[in-house]
Amino acid sequence: MIVEDTKKVKYSEIDQPDITGVRMKVLLGSDEGAPNFVMREFAIESGGHTAYHTHEWEHEVYVLDGEGAIKQGDREVPVKRGSFALVKPNEEHQFLNKGKGTFRFICVVPFHT
């Protein structure tokens, strides 16, 4: 059993041309002995966003703080603390911070290569 505080895990900046102001930390994954899926925490700064992209695995998301949105095509759905989302495999998606504070969420993905 592992029990820890998320504040004790450091964020890494994600440095890619189509990503702005996004940090990520893995809370639970294969290094911690998780057998099937990975729990990550994302923090997007005001004005920041992930890439608009698609991949073969799903996201299961739970929003912790801030005012964000999830974009898919012409649809941009506002999210806040207590919002949750399923992005199914191969669905296009983008996470955006639409507020002034940090937009934070948990994003769980299956093991993938």
Next chain:
Amino acid sequence: MIVEDTKKVKYSEIDQPDITGVRMKVLLGSDEGAPNFVMREFAIESGGHTAYHTHEWEHEVYVLDGEGAIKQGDREVPVKRGSFALVKPNEEHQFLNKGKGTFRFICVVPFHT
């Protein structure tokens, strides 16, 4: 893509002899089209607890509110907002509310029978 507010999903009381004051709702599972794992939200009332038990699948947990603890053998680890936990397959465990308010957490599990 599914985006929803957790308040719109109703809790179900878990009525078992070794469980006290525990409600659960499935946020994302097979009914919502999730392909691999299930995101559930638990709420444990003051004085309540889940069963002390074990099973073949893991838990990945993120604490949302309240003052709780996770018990394993003689070890009882306090948790609060921002705590996260991995309970590995076949590890004994119990979630307890140690505070006066509701103890709420997200618990992700793989599909299992």
